[in-house]
Amino acid sequence: MTKPADDFYWVDDREPHFARRKEILKAHPEVKELFGSDPKLKYITVALVIIQLTVALTIHHLSWLPFLLVTYIVGATISSALFLAIHEITHYLAFKSKRNNNILALIANLPIVFPYAMSFQVYHALHHWDQGRDGVDVDIPTVVEAKTFKGFIGKFVWFINQILGYAFRPIFVKPIKIEKWQIYNIAFQVLAMAIFLPFAGWTGLLYLLLSLFFAGSIHPTAGHFISEHYVFEEGQETYSYYGPLNKITFNVGYHNEHHDFPNIPGSRLPELKKLAPEQYDHLHSYNSWVGVIIGFLFNKDISLFSRTKRK
Numbered sequence: 001m002t003k004p005a006d007d008f009y010w011v012d013d014r015e016p017h018f019a020r021r022k023e024i025l026k027a028h029p030e031v032k033e034l035f036g037s038d039p040k041l042k043y044i045t046v047a048l049v050i051i052q053l054t055v056a057l058t059i060h061h062l063s064w065l066p067f068l069l070v071t072y073i074v075g076a077t078i079s080s081a082l083f084l085a086i087h088e089i090t091h092y093l094a095f096k097s098k099r100n101n102n103i104l105a106l107i108a109n110l111p112i113v114f115p116y117a118m119s120f121q122v123y124h125a126l127h128h129w130d131q132g133r134d135g136v137d138v139d140i141p142t143v144v145e146a147k148t149f150k151g152f153i154g155k156f157v158w159f160i161n162q163i164l165g166y167a168f169r170p171i172f173v174k175p176i177k178i179e180k181w182q183i184y185n186i187a188f189q190v191l192a193m194a195i196f197l198p199f200a201g202w203t204g205l206l207y208l209l210l211s212l213f214f215a216g217s218i219h220p221t222a223g224h225f226i227s228e229h230y231v232f233e234e235g236q237e238t239y240s241y242y243g244p245l246n247k248i249t250f251n252v253g254y255h256n257e258h259h260d261f262p263n264i265p266g267s268r269l270p271e272l273k274k275l276a277p278e279q280y281d282h283l284h285s286y287n288s289w290v291g292v293i294i295g296f297l298f299n300k301d302i303s304l305f306s307r308t309k310r311k
Contacts, residue, residue, distance in 0.1 A: 008309040009231055015131040016237055017259040024260065024276045034272055038265035041094040045085045045108050052078045052111035056204035075211030077248060080221040082108050084250045090121035093265040102181055106188050113208050115189035118181040123170050128262055132310045138170040146304035155297050158304065162225060163216030221249055223289025226296045228255045230306045233284040237308045241286040256283060
């Protein structure tokens with residue numbers, strides 16, 4: 001699977017997870033015991049929201065240097081965890097009821113400032129079921145992005161602002177119809193911010209916004225955006241990370257495992273890997289998200305075109 005420097009990897013076959021899922025189910029039918037919700041997810045999510053909003057309410061007492069340190073160490077870490085809590089919740093892994101999962105997603109969205117959880121749910125489902133599909137999977141940079149942000153400087157500028165790509169790319173690639181849960185998300189977020197921000201003030205708002213920015217850029221956990229699907233080994237489309245930061249990111253690093261079985265919560269994905277080592281141990285994987293970021297920035301052979309697409 002090779003490609004020209006200024007284009008993506010184009011393939012005709014189906015994404016690899018469908019076939020691997022069938023093989024694992026056939027060889028290990030007991031994998032079904034891992035399916036279902038994680039009862040701890042709702043409590044962890046609510047605790048993260050409370051901590052983040054409490055810090056936003058009280059951080060105005062700090063001078064600028066402690067403010068930045070707390071924002072980076074505490075705020076960005078929690079924002080990243082909330083991103084990935086929402087990721088879990090949009091797979092309906094907190095409750096059996098879709099409605100209850102959606103309500104929890106709205107709550108988890110609160111410290112993120114912008115109402116995105118319900119739109120993310122739609123786009124993330126497309127990413128799973130039409131992985132790499134041109135014009136459908138908005139996880140992949142556009143041709144304009146890839147041609148604009150080239151070389152070390154270009155990739156660095158794109159990387160530290162990639163959260164903007166995730167925010168605005170879907171509007172241009174695949175606009176979706178606004179439905180009731182997106183409306184609920186917007187209304188709930190606007191009302192909550194209208195109540196919260198007068199108490200938190202501009203300093204509290206800055207804390208939340210910088211936490212969001214750091215989480216999507218220069219924080220170590222931002223490496224998961226690159227590690228999951230950028231092709232570092234030709235012939236492999238999805239990659240897992242087995243390092244320690246999984247403990248604060250709901251095991252999102254187990255990404256091959258997650259795509260194979262999206263109905264297994266992150267807390268049980270290590271069990272899936274242990275159950276079927278013959279399917280995972282031979283795949284290229286990572287132990288450092290920081291190493292992935294460095295490799296992405298400095299490796300001349302890796303660019304925004306280093307993604308697999310399907311027509």
